[in-house]
Amino acid sequence: MHVPDGFINAPVSIAAGVVAAGAVAVSLRGARRELDERTAPLAGLVAAFIFSVQMLNFPVAAGTSGHLLGGALAAVLVGPCTGVLCVSVVLLMQGLLFADGGLTALGVNVMNMAVVTVIVAYAVFRGLLRVLPDTRRSVTAAAFTGALLSVPGAAGMFTLLYALGGTTDVPVGKVFTAMVGVHVLIGIGEATITALTVGAVLAVRPDLVHGAHGLVTPLKLRVDGRLIDAPVAAPAAAAAPLAARSTKKVWATGLVTALLLAGFVSFYASASPDGLEKVAADQGIDRNVRAHAAADSPLADYGVKDVSDARLSGGLAGVIGVGATIAVGSGVFWAVRRRRADDRGTAPAAPAL
Template sequence: MHVPDGFINAPVSVAAGVVAAAAVAVSLRGARRELDERTAPLAGLVAAFIFAVQMLNFPVAAGTSGHLLGGALAAILVGPYTGVLCVSVVLLMQGILFADGGLTALGVNITVMGGVTVVVAYAVFRGLLKVLPATRRSVTVAAFSGALLSVPAAAAAFTVLYALGGTTDVPIAKVFTAMVGVHVLIGIGEALITAATVGAVLAVRPDLVHAASGLSTPLKLRVDGELVDAPAPVPAAPVAARSARSTRGVWLTGLATALVLAGVVSFYASANPDGLEKVAADKGIDAKVEDHAAADSPLADYGVKDVEDARLSGGLAGVIGVGVTVLVGTGIFWSVRRRRAEDLTATSTAAPSAH
């Protein structure tokens, strides 16, 4: 759903940019409360994983494909504020390096694909956890539902922006029906990917799933045909004392998976236009689309310039994209984490002693 330049006029694009900038600013502040020494590098990995999976377009209808938006996945794994930042980093890398999503439409894309998806998915997720049993299965079900609804919500948000500043005269009702209709189907794929990923992390390291941190249901063991609470494990050391090595295996496994998906599996992705591209072509929304400012980038259209072999070109572009995204993302999240530590230090030293 990467909106290119020319779909939305300048005033609405600027307004969306202001909204996106405000969302990023709020998220930078909120992420300080979500990130710690273990989760800061994992947040960069989540951004890289979203970048990789977004290269895997899957067919959803005749002549149409879809791909992960990632807001739900990021919000559930690393928190809603950090989730907005993850998607924003991905969109920034895609726009600058790969000419995917217009640069003047960056605010539109962050608002729609980052802000709306995270808010809707996390609200649905949290709402369901309040009424479902406090189990890992409930987390997976809630993740599926939040992701499923976040995609058509993003499509509806795009339609609102198009109604306010669309550059072509197309009946809004037709745009809404087409956009939401196809993105409901794409939402199913989003939900499956999100639930599978969250479930996999829950299975090996539930402590690294931000949205599952409040679960306190004890592990059940079957004894003589009955389920009983398992004894609570005695922690070897306080959480604060755990070294970064405790997440090294998860980080390396996640990075390897992202590299394989972007560098190898992406070659087999559907070549059909995604939901927005298909609707734009069918309804005439793309009549005034503009050439991307980074169209001459060496990595434009997810291929390495002057590399003739399509498989090698796309694979190298994917690997480079994952590498750059994880580096940029990790750098940003470490900076946010370090700023929090500095704030806490300043607060503790400035607070007067109570007598």
């Protein structure tokens, strides 16, 4: 759903940029509360993972594909404020390096794909957890539902921005129906990827899932042939072993997975236009689209310039993208974590990899 330059006029694009910048600023402050010495390094990895999975377009209808937006996944794994920052870093890398998503439309894309997806997904996620049992399955089910609804939510925001500043004369009702219709289907893929990823992390390290904080699965003891709940440990005693556990294996596994997805699996992604591209072509929204300012980038269109082999070119571009995203993302989250330590008047702890 990367909006190119020319879909939305300058005044609305600027206004969206201002709102998006405000949302990022608020998220920077909020992320200080969400990140600690264990999760800060993982936030950069989450951004890189989202970048890699966004390269995997999956078919959703005849001649149409979709890809992960990532707001729900990031919000559940590392928190809503950090999630906004994760997706924003991905969008910045895609726009600057790969000519994907217009630079003048960066604010529009941050609004659609980072802010709205996180707000919708996390609101649904937390609301469901209030009524569902305190189990890992509930966390996964809530993540699935939040992700499912976040994608048509982003489509609705695009329609609103188009209604305010669209550069073509297409009835808003047609745009809304087409956008929401196809993105409901894409939302199913988003929800599936989100649930599988959250479930996988929950299975090995539930303490690293922000949305599962406070989730307690009582230890069962067999007494006289009956299973009973073991006494619950004091919070400080229960938290101490988790804080001491290394995240090296999780970090390494996530990085290798992201590199494999971007460097190898992406070659087999659907070549069909994504939901927005298909709607824009069908409805004539793209009549005033402008060439991307970074169209001459050596990595434009997710290929390496002067590398003729398509498989190698795309794979190298994906690997470079993962590396750049994790470097920039980790730098941002390290700075946020350092600022939190400075606010408390303490030295920042070394990342607990």
